[in-house]
Amino acid sequence: MIVLSSDSMPIMKELDMVVFRNRLKEFAVKIGMSLVNQTKLITAASELSRNMLRYAGGGNVLIEIVNAQRQNGLRLTFSDTGPGIPDIDKAMKDGFSTGKSLGLGLPGAKRLVSDFDIKSTVGKGTTITIIKWKNG
Amino acid sequence: MKLDTAKLLQKRKKQILELWMKNQLVDFSLREDLMSNEELTVQSEELVNILLQSLNNGNLEDVQSASFEPLYEVLETISRSRAKMGYSPRETGTFVFSLKDALLNVLQQEFKNDPVLLLEESLKVSKLIDSLGIVTFETFIKGREEVILRQTDEIAEISTPVIRVWDGIVALPIIGTLDSSRTQVVMENLLQEIVATSSSIAILDISGVPAVDSLVAQHLIKTVSATRLMGAECIISGIRPEIAQTVVHLGIDLSGIVTKATLASALRYAFSLLQLEVRKLNLKTNQL
DSSP states (O other), X not given: OEEEEEXXXXXXXXXXXXXXXXXXXXXXXXXXXXXXXXXXXXXXXXXXXXXXXXXXXXXXXXXXXXXXXXXXXXXXEEEEOSSOOSOHHHHTSTTOOSSSSOSOHHHHHHXXXXXXXXEEETTTEEEEEEEEETTO | OHHHHHHHHHHTHHHHHHHHHHHHHHXXXXXXXXXXHHHHHHHHHHHHHHHHHHHHXXXXXXXXXXXXXXXXXXXXXXXXXXXXXXXXXHHHHHHHHHHHHHHHHHHHHHTTTOHHHHHHHHHHHHHHHHHHHHHHHHHHHHHHHHHHHHHHHHHHHHTOOOEEEETTEEEEEEESOOOHHHHHHHHHHHHHHHHHHTOSXXXXXXXXXXXXXXXXXXXXXXXXXXXXXXXXXXXXXXXXXXXXXXXXXXXXXXXXXXXXXXXXXXXXXXXXXXXXXXXXXXHXXXXX
C-alpha cells in the first residue's frame, strides 16, 4: 500500500470534530469518492472521533490517501492514550455501551467501512485504523 | 551588566516611547479606524511602563521568570481586546515587534562604542520581544476562538426557527451539525411552539444536517419521544438517499418513527392525518 498524502489533526473538543469532518470531506472529494461512500466514511469517522473524545478525553487522527491494487482510498488512524477497552469483542457487539449511547458506534463504524482494525491496551490507549476504498 | 541595561532603558523611556510611536504611526498597518492615536499612545505607554518595571525587577536572561508575569498579563489583555476589535494578526504582530526596533535603536545609540556589549544586550532584548510576540499570538488566537465560540452559540440560537406551516402543523428545519447542546435548543423550541400554537403535528426536517451518526439519531429519537409525550405526532423529513443507506449500515432502528424523503411529502402526510385536502380549483364551477 502506498501513501500518497497525509494530514494529522488533534481532536480535543467538540468543535475539532466539525473541522475534522470538513477536512475529511475535502480529502474524499479529492480522490473522487462517491457521495454515498463519502457519507459512510464521514459517519464512521464521526462515531470513532466522538468515542475518542468521550471515553479518552481526546486524541489524534491521521488522514491518509492510500493506493493499493490501482485503487485509491482513505485510511484514518484514530489514536488516543485513554483508559483502553477491556473487552473488544463485547465492545464490537451491537447495543453494548458503557456510556448512555445506543451502542452502535464501533460495530456501526465497522459496517460502514471497507477495512477496520482495532488495537487496545487497558491503561495505555486505543488505536483504530479504518480504510474506505473509493468504490468499496 | 543587566542592571545597567535596565536602568539605561528606564532613563530613556521617553525616547523609546517616542520611537515606538513613530514606528507604529508610519507603518501602513496602522488602523486609525479601530483605535485613535491617543488611545494607541496610552496603550503603548502602559506596555512600555510595565516592560521597564519588569526589567528592573527581573533578569533579562530569564524571560520566563515570575517577575515578567505582570507584563504578560498586560500584553494578554491588549492582544485579546485587539482580536475582538478585529485587528489582523499582522497588525497585532507589528504592534509588538515595532517595539523591538525602538529598543534596539536606543541600545545602538548607547553602546555604539562597545560592539560586543551591544550584540549581547541586543540579543537579550530580541529574545524578550520574541517571547512577548509568542504570548501575543497565543492570546490573539485565543481571543479569536472566543469570538468563534460566541458566534457558534449565536448561530445555534438563530438557526432553529420553528415555522407554523398550517393550522396545527409546525415545522423545524435543522441546518448544520446536530450536537447535544444544539438538540437541547431544538427540542425546547419545538416543544414550546407546540404548546403555543396547540399543534398536533411537528415536522423535523434534516435536509441540512450533513451526517446522521448514532448520536444524532439518538437525539432525533429523543426529540420524537418528547413530542409524542406532548400529544403531538412527529415526522422526520429530508432523509437523503446517502443518509438512508448510512443509517441502515450503522444499524439504527428508526422504524418506530414516521420518516419522509422530502418536506413536501411530510406535509402531505400531515394533511392526510388532519383530514385536509389540497387540490386544484375547478375554475369552471367556481366562476361566478
